[in-house]
Amino acid sequence: MKKTLIASAIAAATFSGTALAQESNLPTVYGNIQYVVTHTNVDGAGSAIEHADNGSTLGIKHDHEIAPGITGFFKLELEGINADDKSSSNGIDSLDEAYIGVKGDSFGQVWVGSDDSVYESAIVKIGNFHEYGSDIFANYETGEGDLVQYMSPSFGGLTLAAAVQINGDNDTKGGADKSYPYQLVATYAVDALEISAAMDSNDGGAGPNNENSYGLTATYSMGDFSLIGEYQTRKDVDDLMGVMGVYTLGANQFALSYQVQDVDATDDKNDTIILQALHNVSDNMYVYFEGYLSNADSSIYADPDGTVATGDERTIAAVGAVYYF
Numbered sequence: 001m002k003k004t005l006i007a008s009a010i011a012a013a014t015f016s017g018t019a020l021a022q023e024s025n026l027p028t029v030y031g032n033i034q035y036v037v038t039h040t041n042v043d044g045a046g047s048a049i050e051h052a053d054n055g056s057t058l059g060i061k062h063d064h065e066i067a068p069g070i071t072g073f074f075k076l077e078l079e080g081i082n083a084d085d086k087s088s089s090n091g092i093d094s095l096d097e098a099y100i101g102v103k104g105d106s107f108g109q110v111w112v113g114s115d116d117s118v119y120e121s122a123i124v125k126i127g128n129f130h131e132y133g134s135d136i137f138a139n140y141e142t143g144e145g146d147l148v149q150y151m152s153p154s155f156g157g158l159t160l161a162a163a164v165q166i167n168g169d170n171d172t173k174g175g176a177d178k179s180y181p182y183q184l185v186a187t188y189a190v191d192a193l194e195i196s197a198a199m200d201s202n203d204g205g206a207g208p209n210n211e212n213s214y215g216l217t218a219t220y221s222m223g224d225f226s227l228i229g230e231y232q233t234r235k236d237v238d239d240l241m242g243v244m245g246v247y248t249l250g251a252n253q254f255a256l257s258y259q260v261q262d263v264d265a266t267d268d269k270n271d272t273i274i275l276q277a278l279h280n281v282s283d284n285m286y287v288y289f290e291g292y293l294s295n296a297d298s299s300i301y302a303d304p305d306g307t308v309a310t311g312d313e314r315t316i317a318a319v320g321a322v323y324y325f
Contacts, residue, residue: 027062036320038313043313056290074100119183122196123215130319135260140200140213142181161185179204211235253278268297292316
């Protein structure tokens with residue numbers, strides 16, 4: 001699913017004189033309901049249709065001026081609503097993002113807590129773009145919690161970022177105690193071109209090895225059309241490559257992408273083609289169709305929700321709607 005949604009500020013109907021004077025200090029409440037209907041067909045394993053919540057969230061955020069040119073900020077975003085079926089939902093039961101930080105024009109920004117890592121934000125463009133979500137995403141391990149992250153201001157188009165995950169003596173992420181996996185990112189933007197290069201040390205998990213992950217993403221924007229290329233590699237794990245074109249026409253958006261995963265240990269390949277057509281119904285609502293066609297040499301597929309299916313070919317048709325504020 002798409003992890004970044006547009007949030008607008010809430011408006012109040014009536015205020016007292018004191019409240020009006022403090023209106024600029026009110027937090028922003030935002031949220032969304034996401035529904036999707038999918039039809040999945042796996043060659044040799046039958047088909048299934050499902051109506052599901054596709055990642056509905058509710059959040060609150062706020063920032064304020066600490067001193068001239070210095071701003072403090074926080075964000076808390078909750079998920080796990082399971083809006084499609086209340087019998088299987090306990091309400092909001094999980095955390096997506098929670099962090100605090102400070103930022104300024106002269107030094108950039110630093111923030112602490114749970115958030116998408118700087119590697120994911122800079123490199124995983126195709127995997128994060130689609131609503132339902134590709135079975136090909138990334139090969140790094142550093143998670144989204146216990147993070148201290150930093151992003152510099154732009155130096156003539158060059159932006160630097162870094163993150164470290166602090167796993168203390170009592171942390172057991174992936175079965176490993178006391179580790180400090182880190183990420184480094186450099187992004188350069190000039191005119192219509194943006195290029196990002198990043199690495200993840202992969203020191204804190206129980207994955208296949210501690211080899212670094214390296215990623216490279218380039219985006220070229222030409223008016224209503226954007227072209228994105230993406231490459232990730234990790235020694236003795238796999239290589240991920242993808243290309244995507246996005247065209248915007250008024251309230252409509254069309255995207256076509258191709259991704260391929262090459263697994264080092266078995267030399268198996270998995271490739272996925274995704275077509276998206278999205279229509280913005282209003283400033284707060286959009287609908288979409290996505291079609292997925294995947295082929296895997298190993299005949300094993302893992303959905304974004306972790307479901308595994310076996311077969312030579314898989315197709316998914318997804319129709320969804322999102323209301324956000």
